[in-house]
Amino acid sequence: MPLPPELGKVIDDAVTADAHDLITLSANLHANPELRFEEVKAAAWICELVASRNIAVEKGLGGMPTALRARAGTPGGPRVAILAEYDALPEIGHACGHNLIAAGAVGAFLAAARVVAQTGGEVVLLGTPAEEGGGGKIKLIEAGAFDGLDAAMMFHPLDRDLLAHAALASLWLMFEFHGVPSHAAAAPHIGASALTACMDTFRLVDGQRVHFQDGVRVHGFITNGGQAVNIIPERAACELSVRARDVQELARVKAIVERCARGAAMASGVELKMTARPGYKDMRNNLTMARVFGAHLAAGGRTAKETDPHTGAGSTDMGDVSHVVPSIHPYLAIVGEGQAMCHEHRFAAAAASDEGTKTALAAAKAMARTAIELLGSPALREAIRAEWSSR
Numbered sequence: 001m002p003l004p005p006e007l008g009k010v011i012d013d014a015v016t017a018d019a020h021d022l023i024t025l026s027a028n029l030h031a032n033p034e035l036r037f038e039e040v041k042a043a044a045w046i047c048e049l050v051a052s053r054n055i056a057v058e059k060g061l062g063g064m065p066t067a068l069r070a071r072a073g074t075p076g077g078p079r080v081a082i083l084a085e086y087d088a089l090p091e092i093g094h095a096c097g098h099n100l101i102a103a104g105a106v107g108a109f110l111a112a113a114r115v116v117a118q119t120g121g122e123v124v125l126l127g128t129p130a131e132e133g134g135g136g137k138i139k140l141i142e143a144g145a146f147d148g149l150d151a152a153m154m155f156h157p158l159d160r161d162l163l164a165h166a167a168l169a170s171l172w173l174m175f176e177f178h179g180v181p182s183h184a185a186a187a188p189h190i191g192a193s194a195l196t197a198c199m200d201t202f203r204l205v206d207g208q209r210v211h212f213q214d215g216v217r218v219h220g221f222i223t224n225g226g227q228a229v230n231i232i233p234e235r236a237a238c239e240l241s242v243r244a245r246d247v248q249e250l251a252r253v254k255a256i257v258e259r260c261a262r263g264a265a266m267a268s269g270v271e272l273k274m275t276a277r278p279g280y281k282d283m284r285n286n287l288t289m290a291r292v293f294g295a296h297l298a299a300g301g302r303t304a305k306e307t308d309p310h311t312g313a314g315s316t317d318m319g320d321v322s323h324v325v326p327s328i329h330p331y332l333a334i335v336g337e338g339q340a341m342c343h344e345h346r347f348a349a350a351a352a353s354d355e356g357t358k359t360a361l362a363a364a365k366a367m368a369r370t371a372i373e374l375l376g377s378p379a380l381r382e383a384i385r386a387e388w389s390s391r
């Protein structure tokens with residue numbers, strides 16, 4: 001059963017009525033950027049706004065003081081979660097627009113909370129810290145915060161509207177090389193250069209790129225290049241980020257990159273210590289749900305493409321969520337196409353613009369409508385679950 005038009009109107013009006021508070025929230029977050037796990041003010045402001053509507057908020061989840069959860073409706077039936085991110089980046093601030101993600105999610109939750117009694121079920125606002133490298137959602141999955149959910153959703157700012165764009169599976173590799181120091185001019189023949197092994201690792205990886213599947217990314221930098229210009233480097237180290245379209249290809253490429261590091265160490269006769277840090281899983285977009293979101297977005301006057309092969313993909317811990325519960329992570333434009341990309345100064349400016357807040361409000365309406373339609377339609381939940389199970 002599609003969403004009754006009168007419910008859609010109540011939702012839209014609720015977001016419009018909350019617009020002033022949501023825009024203030026977004027502006028406060030943007031003016032006070034906080035790094036992963038340190039989103040103290042952001043979490044407090046979100047709690048304050050939700051609590052002002054007489055809805056209780058739990059603060060601190062999964063061992064993270066800045067995670068939060070609020071619920072509306074009746075437990076025991078269908079449940080849908082709307083996710084807020086609110087961490088910023090070092091130096092460049094809210095250049096990923098997570099302030100708008102927070103405002104959109106809170107707006108969607110408050111609007112859905114007003115009508116959830118009419119469909120039954122429960123709508124949950126989850127505040128998920130540390131998307132930028134901390135994997136807050138993974139900690140919340142481990143803490144059981146996603147158990148018993150029928151669906152999870154969030155939106156992310158971009159330079160175009162895309163309903164179901166890819167996000168890459170990722171991990172980090174750290175290589176430390178230990179060689180033999182010697183005088184670089186007087187006795188280079190008795191040394192063994194850790195730096196040569198480090199640089200050879202990059203060269204060998206470049207040679208293997210021909211064997212990578214489409215979408216693979218391997219990029220890195222040297223974190224330790226030696227000790228002094230006149231010493232054959234005893235220690236050198238590098239860090240590489242490896243990404244792929246799925247976890248199988250990620251594991252395959254990881255093994256190749258590690259082989260390159262071992263080969264480089266062997267060639268230089270130095271020792272190698274390898275450390276891997278897990279990143280995020282690929283995003284399994286639920287197309288059934290993404291299309292419902294797209295229809296509600298269109299009702300508000302925005303038509304979005306499903307995906308765009310010419311737009312690059314990053315990685316997000318929403319990918320991990322999509323592996324445990326049917327999920328969507330649509331992208332919505334806050335700036336003209338090609339005018340700015342996430343993690344740029346221009347994008348940080350766009351995250352504070354009128355265009356940005358307009359997009360957050362549009363996202364709030366479309367997410368609340370999608371959540372309520374889903375709670376009111378067993379057939380839609382069934383179709384979403386069937387698509388998810390078949391992946």
Ligand SMILES: [Zn+2]
Nearest residue numbers: 096098131156
């Ligand atoms: Zn982001």
